[in-house]
Amino acid sequence: MTAPAASATSAASPLKSSSSSATRWKLPSAAAFPLLAVLLFAFFVAGSAPSPLFVVFQQQWGFSPALLTVAFAIYAIALLASLLVAGSLSDHIGRRPVVFTALLLQAGAMLTFLLAESINGIIAARIVQGIATGMVSGALTAAVVEAAPAAQKRLGAMIGSVSPLAGLAVGALLTGIAVKFALHPVPLVFGVLAAICVVGAVATLFLPESVTPRPGALASLVPRISIPVQARAEFARGLPTILAVWSLAGLYLSLVPSMLQQIFGIHDGVVNGLAIAAFFGLGAASPTLLKNLSPVRMSAVGMSVLAVGTGLVVVSLATRSVALFFVGTALAGFGGGSAFSSQVQTLAPLAQPHQRAELFAALYAASYLIFSVPAMLAGRLIAPLGLQATAEGYAALVLVVAALGAWLRWGSVRAAALR
Numbered sequence: 043m044t045a046p047a048a049s050a051t052s053a054a055s056p057l058k059s060s061s062s063s064a065t066r067w068k069l070p071s072a073a074a075f076p077l078l079a080v081l082l083f084a085f086f087v088a089g090s091a092p093s094p095l096f097v098v099f100q101q102q103w104g105f106s107p108a109l110l111t112v113a114f115a116i117y118a119i120a121l122l123a124s125l126l127v128a129g130s131l132s133d134h135i136g137r138r139p140v141v142f143t144a145l146l147l148q149a150g151a152m153l154t155f156l157l158a159e160s161i162n163g164i165i166a167a168r169i170v171q172g173i174a175t176g177m178v179s180g181a182l183t184a185a186v187v188e189a190a191p192a193a194q195k196r197l198g199a200m201i202g203s204v205s206p207l208a209g210l211a212v213g214a215l216l217t218g219i220a221v222k223f224a225l226h227p228v229p230l231v232f233g234v235l236a237a238i239c240v241v242g243a244v245a246t247l248f249l250p251e252s253v254t255p256r257p258g259a260l261a262s263l264v265p266r267i268s269i270p271v272q273a274r275a276e277f278a279r280g281l282p283t284i285l286a287v288w289s290l291a292g293l294y295l296s297l298v299p300s301m302l303q304q305i306f307g308i309h310d311g312v313v314n315g316l317a318i319a320a321f322f323g324l325g326a327a328s329p330t331l332l333k334n335l336s337p338v339r340m341s342a343v344g345m346s347v348l349a350v351g352t353g354l355v356v357v358s359l360a361t362r363s364v365a366l367f368f369v370g371t372a373l374a375g376f377g378g379g380s381a382f383s384s385q386v387q388t389l390a391p392l393a394q395p396h397q398r399a400e401l402f403a404a405l406y407a408a409s410y411l412i413f414s415v416p417a418m419l420a421g422r423l424i425a426p427l428g429l430q431a432t433a434e435g436y437a438a439l440v441l442v443v444a445a446l447g448a449w450l451r452w453g454s455v456r457a458a459a460l461r
Contacts, residue, residue, distance in 0.1 A: 119172065151171035277405075
C-alpha cells in the first residue's frame with residue numbers, strides 16, 4: 043500500500059548490458075511501468091483470493107473457526123518475517139532478481155493451495171505466500187515508482203498506495219464469483235493465479251534494472267526495522283491510521299465470510315466476495331476521489347469516515363441488519379483507503395532513493411503485524427465468547443482507535459491553518 047512521490051530518477055541508473063542483443067530485448071520504460079504495476083496488483087489479488095474459499099475448506103474438512111484465523115494470520119506473520127529479513131535486499135542486489143524469485147515462490151504457493159488436502163496444506167501454502175509477498179512488497183513498490191515517467195511520479199506513488207487495497211478487493215470478489223458459479227473453483231482460482239505468476243516471472247527477465255548493485259546485501263539480511271531519521275516523526279503520527287485501517291482489514295479477510303453465515307444467515311460465495319470487495323475496493327478508489335485535498339486534510343477526512351463506517355458496522359452486528367453492514371463496510375473502506383494513502387503520500391518524499399525499499403518494508407511490517415495479531419486473538423476468543431460478541435468487540439475497538447486518529451488529524455489540520 044505504499045509508494046513515494048520523490049523523484050527516483052537520480053537514484054537509479056539501469057545496469058549496463060553486456061551485449062547489444064541483451065539491450066534490444068529489454069522492455070522500454072513505457073512498458074515496464076504498467077507491467078510492474080500489474081505485478082504489484084496481482085500479488086495482492088493472490089493475497090485475498092483464498093479468503094472466500096476458507097469457508098468451503100471448513101465445510102469439507104470440518105476444522106474450527108479458530109483455525110480459520112490461524113490460516114489467515116500465518117500468512118501475515120510469514121510476510122512480516124520475510125520483510126524483516128529481505129525487505130531491503132533489493133536496495134543492494136537490484137529489484138529484478140527479488141521480484142523474479144518472489145513470483146516463482148508465489149506460483150509455488152498457488153500450487154500448494156491447489157494440492158492441499160487438509161488445513162495443514164492451506165497453512166503451508168499461506169506460509170510460502172507470505173514469504174513471497176514479504177520479500178517483494180518493498181522492492182516492487184519501489185520499482186513501480188522508479189519506472190514511472192518523470193512527469194508521473196505522483197501517479198506511481200498513487201498506484202503503490204492503492205494496489206494492495208484494489209488487489210485484495212478484486213481477489214476476494216473473483217474468488218467469490220468462482221465459488222458461486224464454477225463447478226471446480228479451487229483449481230480454477232489457483233491454477234489461473236499460478237499461471238499469471240509464472241508468466242510474470244518470465245516477463246521480469248526483460249525488465250530494465252533501476253538499481254545499481256551496492257555492497258551490504260548479506261548484512262541487509264539481518265532482521266531489523268529501519269526508518270529513515272527524517273521520516274520517523276511522521277511515521278509515529280501515522281500509527282493510529284495504520285492500526286485502525288489494517289486491524290479492520292484483518293477482520294474482513296479472516297472472519298467476514300463466517301460472520302455473514304452465522305450472524306446474518308447468508309450462505310452465498312458472491313456475497314462473501316462482495317463484502318470484502320466493498321471494503322477494499324472503495325478503499326482503493328477513495329484516494330483518487332479525494333485527490334484535490336492536501337494529504338493532511340485527506341487523512342483527517344478519511345479517519346472520520348472510517349470511524350463513522352466502523353460505528354455502523356458495530357450497530358449492524360447488534361441488530362443483524364445486512365443493509366447497514368454493507369453501508370458501514372463501504373464507508374469504512376472508503377475512509378480507511380484515503381487515510382492510509384495520505385499517510386503514504388506524506389511519508390514518500392521523506393525517503394532518500396537508497397532508503398526507499400527499507401522505508402516501505404518498515405511500513406508494511408507495521409501494517410501486517412497489525413493485520414494479523416488482532417485477527418488471531420479474535421479467533422481465540424470465538425470459543426469462549428461466540429462469534430457475534432467477538433466481532434462486535436473487535437469492531438468497537440477499531441472505532442475507538444479511528445475516532446482518536448480522526449481527532450489527532452483534525453488537530454494537525456488546524457495547526458497547519460494557523461501557520
